[in-house]
Amino acid sequence: MNIIVIMSDTFRVDNLTCYSRESMVKTPNLDKLSSQSFVFDRCYCASFPTVPNRFDIFTGTHSFVKQDWSPLPFNEIVLSQILTEGGYNTALIADTPHIIQHGFNYERGFTTYLWNRGQENDRLYSFPDAVELPCSVKKLRDPANNLIPHMRNIYYNRYEEDCFAPRTMSDACRWLEKNHDKGEFFLWIDTFDPHEPWDPPEYYIDMYDPYYLGERVIYPQYHPVTFFTEEEISHCRSMYNGEVTMVDRWIGRVLEQVEYLGIQGETTIIFTSDHGFLFGEHGFIGKTFIADDYFECLRLYEEIVHVPLMIRLPGQKEQKRIPGLVSSTDLMPTILEMLNLTDTAERGGMTQAQTLQCGFTQPQSWSLDVGSLHGKSFCSLLNGKEKKIHEYVISSFPLMHGTPRIDKSVITTEEWSLHVAGKAADPESELLPPPGLTYRNNPGDYQPGTTKAALFHTPEDPGQTCDVISDNLSLARDLHGEYVKSLEAWDLDKKRLDLNKKLNL
Template sequence: MRIVVIISDTFRFDYVAAHGLKKVRTPHLDALASRSADFLRCYTGSFPTGPNRADVYLGQYWFPQADWSPLPTDRPTLAGRVGELGYVTQWIGDCPHLMKRNAYYHRGFTAAVQVRGQEGDVYFTRLNKPDPRIQPPGKTRRTRHLGMTLPNLQEWQNEPRWEEDRFCCRTADLACRWLQENYKATKWMLWLEFFDVHEPWDPPEYLWRHYDPDYQGPEMRHPNYGPADEYTPAELRNLAAHYAGEVTLLDKSVGRILRQIEDCGIADDTAIIFTADHGIALGEHNRTGKSNIHPRDDRCWLMFEELAHIPLLVYLPGMRPRKVRQYVQPVDTAATVLELAGAGPAPSDHGTSVLDLALGRARRWRRDWAISSAYLGRLGPRCSGLPVLYTGRWAYAPRTEKFGTGGLLFDMNADRSQTRNLLRKFPAVAKRLRGRMARLLEQIGTPAETVAQLMGEG
């Protein structure tokens, strides 16, 4: 069985048009969803990008153990374990953070190649060019490289002119070339890491204009990682339009890879997984971005729906498509890939293969919950990625946006936007979920003193 895994950075669950929640153009992902197992309750585990990949590459929840850090060299990786089964494994991607500063996220792959230049990855300077000043500095993240904000730096270094110049198109082109060079072999895994749809969002104008045709003003390509009310309503719509345009562009790139698999005649012997690491706030809860690094924002940021809920599509040749409503998380990806390759998970793994769910043969599923969280070692006011427990109809957080211990409780059946705190109305539910969350955190390796601090008991 050939295996293709596609991970898109910052892709929200509700931006797959087939899910019926947003008016967005994703025809190729919709087509894949129509013939796959579409997991409707996939929530990220460790947050953000690096910790998520540790979940996936190691098969263990990373947020109880460490923050964003190099992949440890003393633990077996998914790629290495698949390689031991006789597979050739290829990593192709444009995510800059997985390959730089000895991050080791490509460890274990037979071969790995990176498309350079995404988000602050300066590999070729153009000092004769002035700062293009695409987006006003007060409307974007304060981070600067070579004196430029990230959206301006991206334009300055890469200067994309055609659609094909964009990163997801270049990564897809490399993937298609690899497929053409390797399709005759039968035992390989192709792992694709698209940094899109991570910001800066620079789709061609004709794509973002589908979502904001009348906008007049500077392009909003990058969130401010702070309060959304720093934008005018028109600017906020344009920010979301740029995100949607990038989603559509990424969809076209995924479609090209799927077509190449068909053209090579290997679709009947290739398993395909499409997923993401986390989402992003586009105005919800008066936020844009993923974490609070804004000098004017004194709130904690929690793992709300727009950050935590991600797509997961699993295609197996000859399967019946279905909607799957059990809770799954990225730690399950490792176990799933290992089963596809002909092996089982290690005893230390936290995940479970989702293949039985995908094929409709699972009578019971071990998890009726999902926990999404950033590293818990730096709890306190203004921290980001505070954990949320999703289970059944409820979403529960033990801390509020002011790091208060009162907690938050939302009815996800009636309030997907998580704007009505029902903790006072259902105190018994909150108490039960509080205890359950504490037990689950300890079961996945969170130190007891950290759990006590999170719950306000330490």
């Protein structure tokens, strides 16, 4: 069996009609895929955001108890090296810069990889010297390091095919054409779109907001919504929606290629994302709060951590729903079981490591204790032998900072969502939210500096606007106790663990 994984960064779950019947986003190809797939109703990212999430999936363990946004350590055994050892032709085709640039090394273990350079802050070109920004510089998040490099990189783009998602999906189609008949393969396609900057061709944006005449805030400050006009926030969502539709169109090319090559009967297709994005929900635009040197992780609301997951098995024609909780960390053990490679992982193999100088490598042995993985295979959900594999799942920013501004987690059950923050390692050095900004204070809006726990009853309050922790203290303490037990089982450093043992009420 072959496997194709399509990872689309910052793809909100409610873009898709299979998750939200009210969705107005045009995604005909993913809609068709969902009609032929297992649709996981309650999939959550584990570690947040982009790089920690890839760590989770590639290693089957939670990055948030191991490391921050960091390179992939050489001693971590990754999915690609196990599949390569098992005889699979493995390939990574990506335009997401953060998993490869600066030696982050997430291409390790693949037989081959192709990086479409130029997304976001990738310093590909140094010209032209001056670029015209689409809006006032004060509305943009760190334009010198994010948007200006991006605009230099796309300066000579003329056609839709020049955009990053189209290039990446086209490269995937070409790879499939040359490799589909050369034995079993594993293809990971990783596009950074629809992550900002939102710059699809104009006709995609016109599908959603054709009469807008204001500034184009294509890479907004991660700020309270009061920093922008309502029209700007609405147009941000329209530009994002346009990029989602473009991504969908080119994912359709990959799905079409699988059909044309006649391999749909032997190929599993997996579509997922790493996290979502706020467009005014809870009083913010973005997924964190960033202001100059100030950084704060917001509560990890449903709009951020609930992610799409669809799996179409070979020859599958009908949709099946999976209501049980799953986590992104479950993907690695699931794929190993699907391909009957669990024994291969336990047996291990040899990896060639470059040492001493370029061109000189030495073999290093490896093996994986599958029982040490934090994720669980959900094959039993696919084959109907079980209804659920988790009582709860945990989503978290890396717990490495010693400040409640950043070390935030959410424990999600079938009914409840408990949001918690750790203690400060040095309370006297804690930063206060920056002055001079106005924060909206509607029900459910996040207030910067918030460190107290909050509890939401998801069936009655899917938007998480009504904190009911005061009426359910016993339940909150029980859930927090399970959270602490999990951190202990996953070997969180003792100093970090101690900062997260107390439920802040």
